[in-house]
Amino acid sequence: MKDINKTLIPGFDDMLAAHERIAPHIHRTPVLTSSYLNDLTGAELFFKCENFQKAGAFKVRGATNAVFGLPEGMLEKGVCTHSSGNHALSLSYAAGRRGIPCNVVMPRTAPQAKKDAVRGYGGTITECEPSTSSREAVFAEVQAKTEGDFVHPYNDPRVIAGQGTCSRELMEQTDGLDMVVAPIGGGGMISGTCLTLSTLAPEVQVIAAEPEQADDAYRSFKAGHIIADDAPETVADGLKVPLKELTWHFVSTHVTDILTASEEEIVDAMKLTWTRMKIVMEASCAVPLATILKNKDRFAGKRVGVIITGGNVDLDKLPWMAG
Known part of the structure; x- marks a missing residue:
């Protein structure tokens, strides 16, 4: 890089x-x-x-690369992110494959199918309002609490x-x-x-x-x-x-x-x-x-x-x- x-x-x-x-x-x-x-x-x-x-x-491609690239010392606290859906469920999938926690912030208006998939893969959801500002503010609270590694959806x-x-x-x-x-x-x-x-x-x-x-x-x-x-x-x-x-x-x-x-x-x-x-x-x-x-x-x-x-x-x- x-x-x-x-x-x-x-x-x-x-x-x-x-x-x-x-x-x-x-x-x-x-x-x-x-x-x-x-x-x-x-x-x-x-x-x-x-x-x-x-x-x-x-999105499972990028999420899996991030999760399986984590060093052993960072696994206990897992990963966290904010996402309208597909990155959230992809990161939950990857975290589940590696056996680590995954916390995600999703808009309350996100499709139910995507919320169900996150939970099905073992992810924990915190909902926010459907705006970038709300998403980032709620996520800051979740990350401070969990101390998980932030895997941004794209940046x-x-x-x-x-x-x-x-x-x-x-x-x-x-x-x-x-x-x-x-x-x-x-x-x-x-x-x-x-x-x-x-x-x-x-x-x-x-x-x-x-x-x-x-x-x-x-x-x-x-x-x-x-x-x-x-x-x-x-x-x-x-x-x-x-x-x-x-x-x-x-x-x-x-x-x-x-x-x-x-x-x-x-x-x-x-x-x-x-x-x-x-x-x-x-x-x-x-x-x-x-x-x-x-x-x-x-x-x-x-x-x-x-x-x-x-x-x-x-x-x-x-x-x-x-x-």
């Missing part, structure tokens, strides 16, 4: 070490294709299905190195790509993608996809500095958090562009994927396809990797259900 302004920046070797460390605890997820979606978009799409991952989301070099293993697999599973599109919230997956591809395949463009109603990364990208929203409202619940200094480093240095989609476009893309590919995926994961459908000329004739980041859905509250 490199030290830039006292912030550890993970490198390609850190990603390789992470992949070896986490291999016994994760799935090498499949890459699926759809001739229908290829015809609809005019592109050749390769879907990296992290919805089939352990704990149901890509952590161990986490980013772990997330970078996903695009390494994607490149190994496809015969060359022109672009990779992934959702962006806090930027952990995008940062890991940038980390890996900037060395492994620097010719591949990295495109981030974001909801219009939570477009702080898009506005940050255009302004050249971080613009943080406190409590945006979007159906893509995993993409409400702002960029931090570590993820901003990767976004500002390596991302080609950030594209946005409306709430209706996101839900339509989610429903389309469920219908045509027969896979369960979250609204947050539909944002890349939504932006591809919205910007067909940008992707036409290209080989495009699309990272489906998770499948932890509350089946009683699907966004196209009435009421």
